């Protein structure tokens with residue numbers, strides 16, 4: 001593996017020093033946190049910028065995190081791998097606000113606001129006519145722009161995303177030749193992104209390209225807007241308000257077992273999918289698995305300074321079955337594409353569709 005991206009990278013440093021500070025102010029505005037939670041958040045912000053990585057507090061997942069340690073506990077935060085550190089940061093954030101006792105999603109108000117500010121008639125008029133395969137695939141890809149964590153810095157600026165790798169024809173061809181097959185989505189963000197993933201899932205089911213669809217969520221709130229099971233329920237309800245009938249069809253698919261929702265503790269692990277346990281790998285080996293978003297991409301190929309010319313298949317050949325990555329670039333890792341400057345890799349202005357078939 002090439003050198004791992006660490007918190008010494010200027011981009012990762014900006015995430016820890018600027019984005020996290022903005023996020024914590026929003027959390028404090030959105031919730032009636034008392035002195036204990038506020039002090040814990042302040043302490044986490046300060047320590048994660050300059051301090052030493054401490055073991056997690058006694059909690060249901062302490063043993064799990066000790067197993068995922070990889071000898072980072074007791075070392076300085078600024079030297080830690082970006083992926084490991086950012087994942088542990090979000091786990092500590094949940095502890096700081098008492099999530100494991102209250103089960104109140106700290107990011108819930110942002111997710112709810114997003115779902116309720118979208119306008120079903122204006123924003124989703126494109127659903128009034130049936131979608132073709134490419135439109136449904138692209139909706140799922142570009143849904144990844146709608147990431148609340150990313151918007152903390154990028155704002156809501158209109159961005160034109162340029163495809164730097166485009167295996168969409170291969171994906172379409174796979175379905176034409178092999179469909180209908182079981183399809184698994186390893187989801188990324190709730191809200192608009194999840195709505196467009198559900199629209200793609202509905203397209204696959206109604207056009208006999210998928211026998212069934214399984215949605216893998218995060219087991220708990222993570223990376224600001226990552227989808228949990230609760231978010232899937234909320235989005236499924238919201239989808240029923242949108243034109244086109246996907247919400248009603250997916251509800252029926254859930255009722256007859258063609259749409260399933262699953263989670264796995266490893267979806268919150270600070271490690272790449274190279275280390276995924278056998279039971280999860282087993283779930284991803286039949287049909288086609290679609291990994292959504294930037295974080296899943298970092299975990300898929302390894303959060304390293306790859307030579308961008310490295311073929312995608314070389315980085316994911318450990319995977320048990322056909323796989324597609326749909327990603328808006330929001331971090332530095334890049335394979336299977338022409339080189340891009342660091343700023344271009346992190347601005348959310350470029351996108352990729354990559355496919356691997358063993």
Ligand SMILES: O=P(O)(O)OC[C@H]1O[C@](O)(CO)[C@@H](O)[C@@H]1O
Pocket residue numbers: 015086144147149150188189223292293294295296298328330331
């Ligand atoms: O929601 P996505 O597409 O996974 O993007 C999350 C990305 O945002 C960041 O947290 C900050 O850019 C990245 O580290 C992470 O990969």
